[in-house]
Amino acid sequence: MSAVDALKPSFELAVIGAGPAGMAAAVAAAQRGVATILFDEQASPGGQIYRGVTTTPLRRRELLGDDYWHGQGLVDALLGCAADYAPRSIVWAVTRIGDGFELAVSRDGVAHLVRVAHLIVATGAQERPFPIPGWTLPGVMTVGAAQILLKTAGLVPGDGTVVAGSGPLLPLVLAQFAAAGVSVDAVLDTTPRDRRWRAAWRDVIGFATSPYLAKGVALLRRARAAGRVVRGVESLEAIGDHRIERVRYRAGGQTIELACTSLLLHQGVVPNINFANAIGCEQRWDEVQACFVPVVDAWGASSVPGVTLAGDGAGIAGARAAEAHGRIAALNAACAIGRIDPAQRAAAGAAAQADRARWLRGRRFLDVMYRPAPQYRIPVGDTVVCRCEEVTARQVLESVRLGCTGPNQMKSFLRCGMGPCQGRFCGLTVSELIAKERGSTPAEIGHYRLRFPIKPITLGELASLPQTEASEQAVVRLPK
Amino acid sequence: MTVLTADVAIIGGGLHGCSTALHLARAGATAIVIEKNHVGRHASGVNAGGVRTLARDEAEIPLALESLEMWHRIEDLVDDDCGFETHGQVRVAETEEDMTTLRTREARLQSLGYTHERWIDPPELFERIPALARYCLGGLIAERDGAALPYRTTAAFRRKAEALGQRFVEGTRVLAVAQQGQDWRLETSAGKISAGSVVNCAGAWADRICAQVGEPVPLEAIAPMMMVTLRMPRFLSPVVIGTGRPLSFKQTTEGTVLIGGGRRARTDRDAETTELDFQELGASARMVRDLFPVMRGAVVNRGWAGIEARMPDDIPVIGPSLRAPRLFHQFGFSAHGFELAPVVGHVIADLVTRGASDSALEKFSIGRFASPTGSVRRL
Numbered sequence: 001m002s003a004v005d006a007l008k009p010s011f012e013l014a015v016i017g018a019g020p021a022g023m024a025a026a027v028a029a030a031q032r033g034v035a036t037i038l039f040d041e042q043a044s045p046g047g048q049i050y051r052g053v054t055t056t057p058l059r060r061r062e063l064l065g066d067d068y069w070h071g072q073g074l075v076d077a078l079l080g081c082a083a084d085y086a087p088r089s090i091v092w093a094v095t096r097i098g099d100g101f102e103l104a105v106s107r108d109g110v111a112h113l114v115r116v117a118h119l120i121v122a123t124g125a126q127e128r129p130f131p132i133p134g135w136t137l138p139g140v141m142t143v144g145a146a147q148i149l150l151k152t153a154g155l156v157p158g159d160g161t162v163v164a165g166s167g168p169l170l171p172l173v174l175a176q177f178a179a180a181g182v183s184v185d186a187v188l189d190t191t192p193r194d195r196r197w198r199a200a201w202r203d204v205i206g207f208a209t210s211p212y213l214a215k216g217v218a219l220l221r222r223a224r225a226a227g228r229v230v231r232g233v234e235s236l237e238a239i240g241d242h243r244i245e246r247v248r249y250r251a252g253g254q255t256i257e258l259a260c261t262s263l264l265l266h267q268g269v270v271p272n273i274n275f276a277n278a279i280g281c282e283q284r285w286d287e288v289q290a291c292f293v294p295v296v297d298a299w300g301a302s303s304v305p306g307v308t309l310a311g312d313g314a315g316i317a318g319a320r321a322a323e324a325h326g327r328i329a330a331l332n333a334a335c336a337i338g339r340i341d342p343a344q345r346a347a348a349g350a351a352a353q354a355d356r357a358r359w360l361r362g363r364r365f366l367d368v369m370y371r372p373a374p375q376y377r378i379p380v381g382d383t384v385v386c387r388c389e390e391v392t393a394r395q396v397l398e399s400v401r402l403g404c405t406g407p408n409q410m411k412s413f414l415r416c417g418m419g420p421c422q423g424r425f426c427g428l429t430v431s432e433l434i435a436k437e438r439g440s441t442p443a444e445i446g447h448y449r450l451r452f453p454i455k456p457i458t459l460g461e462l463a464s465l466p467q468t469e470a471s472e473q474a475v476v477r478l479p480k
Numbered sequence: 481m482t483v484l485t486a487d488v489a490i491i492g493g494g495l496h497g498c499s500t501a502l503h504l505a506r507a508g509a510t511a512i513v514i515e516k517n518h519v520g521r522h523a524s525g526v527n528a529g530g531v532r533t534l535a536r537d538e539a540e541i542p543l544a545l546e547s548l549e550m551w552h553r554i555e556d557l558v559d560d561d562c563g564f565e566t567h568g569q570v571r572v573a574e575t576e577e578d579m580t581t582l583r584t585r586e587a588r589l590q591s592l593g594y595t596h597e598r599w600i601d602p603p604e605l606f607e608r609i610p611a612l613a614r615y616c617l618g619g620l621i622a623e624r625d626g627a628a629l630p631y632r633t634t635a636a637f638r639r640k641a642e643a644l645g646q647r648f649v650e651g652t653r654v655l656a657v658a659q660q661g662q663d664w665r666l667e668t669s670a671g672k673i674s675a676g677s678v679v680n681c682a683g684a685w686a687d688r689i690c691a692q693v694g695e696p697v698p699l700e701a702i703a704p705m706m707m708v709t710l711r712m713p714r715f716l717s718p719v720v721i722g723t724g725r726p727l728s729f730k731q732t733t734e735g736t737v738l739i740g741g742g743r744r745a746r747t748d749r750d751a752e753t754t755e756l757d758f759q760e761l762g763a764s765a766r767m768v769r770d771l772f773p774v775m776r777g778a779v780v781n782r783g784w785a786g787i788e789a790r791m792p793d794d795i796p797v798i799g800p801s802l803r804a805p806r807l808f809h810q811f812g813f814s815a816h817g818f819e820l821a822p823v824v825g826h827v828i829a830d831l832v833t834r835g836a837s838d839s840a841l842e843k844f845s846i847g848r849f850a851s852p853t854g855s856v857r858r859l
Contacts, residue, residue, distance in 0.1 A: 462762050
């Protein structure tokens with residue numbers, strides 16, 4: 001059905017996030033007769049990968065590529081199904097009530113409470129931090145942000161743009177730029193040239209037989225049209241007084257400075273674990289992907305009963321794998337609320353599991369090849385770690401020497417991770433930095449304990465929550 | 481296995497345990513502080529940081545006033561200013577009923593000889609707090625009150641105690657406490673500890689130590705909720721607290737606004753987790769919106785709750801065990817123990833090293849919970 005205006009008070013299932021996993025999950029659950037609502041922060045469906053697919057001003061389809069337009073089919077299925085779809089809705093808190101949950105949802109400045117029996121969290125991926133010297137200067141932004149501008153507003157970089165980093169998104173965006181007739185001054189490829197593929201030989205066969213090889217070769221060819229590529233970049237620095245003026249890099253034994261007006265950075269994506277973390281889902285450190293990943297079973301079930309995770313938020317696997325994962329998660333939710341039994345889940349899920357397996361093939365090879373080098377993940381000296389509170393790597397290391405043992409204590413020492421983003425952006429960097437200084441591992445050090453509200457809300461929104469009878473009772477009273 | 485020994489074993493590395501360790505060092509006694517997580521992990525590290533004599537139970541007023549004097553010289557004690565700032569605390573009257581409550585209290589305190597709480601009429605109230613909604617009818621002010629940074633304070637007490645030779649054992653749980661001859665023997669998750677005296681500073685878990693010596697107490701683990709906003713332009717100096725409705729409200733030096741006041745999260749003290757109650761926070765938000773119109777568009781960035789102990793009569797247990805020799809209790813501060821920590825550490829150190837304190841402690845005795853048969857008495 002189309003976007004809803006009023007929120008009903010209860011559903012069997014809430015899906016959070018309208019990317020490929022969330023849309024596929026909502027459609028599949030609705031097909032099973034599960035009363036479903038899909039919440040999404042954006043005004044239109046698609047998530048990041050298909051962002052603006054129904055609203056983009058770009059009319060030339062070849063500009064964004066066929067993979068992008070695949071999202072149109074998912075949106076059509078969503079709008080044609082029985083699930084409620086609530087755009088512009090931020091789910092900022094989850095409370096367990098009995099066997100189910102109560103969600104606090106803000107919409108157009110007003111907070112609502114919605115009860116559900118089961119939750120599918122499909123919060124997708126976010127770009128990995130790229131904490132190099134000068135990365136907080138105006139004029140430096142992420143490649144993902146540049147791609148959002150392209151998809152939603154048809155905006156492209158102007159003259160004097162340098163792109164730096166690694167990962168599969170980079171050639172895709174460069175190819176889109178090239179198709180739009182945009183060239184960049186240079187592409188600084190930071191992919192390590194340490195012949196790590198030899199260690200990944202088991203994964204090579206998977207990659208060679210995967211859909212990614214042909215796509216990748218075609219993309220790389222088209223991406224080259226976007227600008228001159230410098231390979232084996234070993235260090236990178238953004239320089240400027242009040243905004244970026246030039247980029248300094250080291251490659252092939254030489255240090256080179258390049259004047260520029262903007263620098264676009266990207267080194268892969270990591271699961272957006274904030275929601276799952278705040279609910280209490282167990283997570284593990286993935287050494288190859290160098291990030292925290294929630295622990296899920298073959299059906300996406302998390303360690304928290306009643307919570308299923310789907311898509312890149314449960315581990316980076318790409319849009320098509322996420323779509324299949326959404327269908328799998330919907331079956332898990334239908335099973336958890338008793339609509340089908342495990343045998344029916346297995347039978348109905350076989351096709352989606354096979355589809356997902358097909359799209360997972362070759363991913364490990366990409367993970368190994370594009371694992372960012374340590375100097376781009378673990379900053380030193382006065383490089384900013386926490387952008388919100390302007391905490392530097394040096395300050396983090398000093399507080400470790402003063403006895404700070406982990407990210408949560410770091411908040412008390414430095415306000416690190418306590419600004420507007422609440423550690424969403426610096427969490428990974430802080431864990432790796434503390435681990436390195438203490439001679440430990442991120443697995444041992446752990447991640448920030450994330451707190452509700454998951455996204456900032458106004459006091460007015462909080463005040464608009466319905467009052468309860470108990471709310472005047474459970475308080476500590478002062479003496480008269 | 482080696483046995484650690486000290487004059488005193490302190491169970492619990494919250495602010496009170498750290499303060500007692502520091503005062504014991506000054507009195508020449510060695511102490512080991514045993515902490516199951518890390519120092520300041522729960523309420524001590526994340527409370528509202530109120531240094532408040534305002535609105536105290538009458539029984540606590542002498543200790544609170546003595547402690548306030550220590551706060552004003554806190555750097556002499558711990559070599560750190562603890563972020564202590566003194567802009568006063570004001571308890572506002574929102575209704576005629578609130579006004580009666582506060583004026584009656586002022587008269588009562590004056591009859592007892594206390595002058596630290598003073599009624600202020602609307603003109604002075606709005607001069608001191610220009611952002612306050614004009615429907616307020618006045619308030620009680622404690623001008624020498626203020627606020628400090630809780631984690632920094634706890635860390636400062638710990639560092640000073642350590643500098644004076646006390647030992648802190650973190651990540652270590654006390655499994656059993658028993659007398660052995662003239663000494664106490666503590667079984668911990670990291671080995672045995674032998675000490676002449678034991679101080680029970682175990683906060684929300686203190687009743688478990690009491691139970692081991694046959695001295696059960698009706699302790700409730702509570703988790704008062706706090707929330708904080710993004711930075712805002714400076715609009716408030718004093719800490720503002722409520723009268724008829726619960727609230728504690730202050731703007732930090734960074735500009736963030738801290739909202740608390742005793743509304744509680746659900747808590748599981750065994751799992752050491754808290755779950756915020758957003759409808760309760762919604763009630764706090766409504767009160768803030770009423771009192772401070774400037775806050776309507778404020779952005780709430782984070783909510784949390786620290787686990788601590790509450791006694792049925794909302795005042796702490798301070799003093800010797802009535803069942804076991806050389807065991808001292810220091811817990812149950814019922815969401816207002818932060819301000820008291822400097823003085824109570826001193827009181828307990830006196831009890832341990834001299835066998836007596838200059839402060840009157842009868843009202844804080846654990847004996848108030850004992851029935852003639854020795855079982856728990858419900859209030």
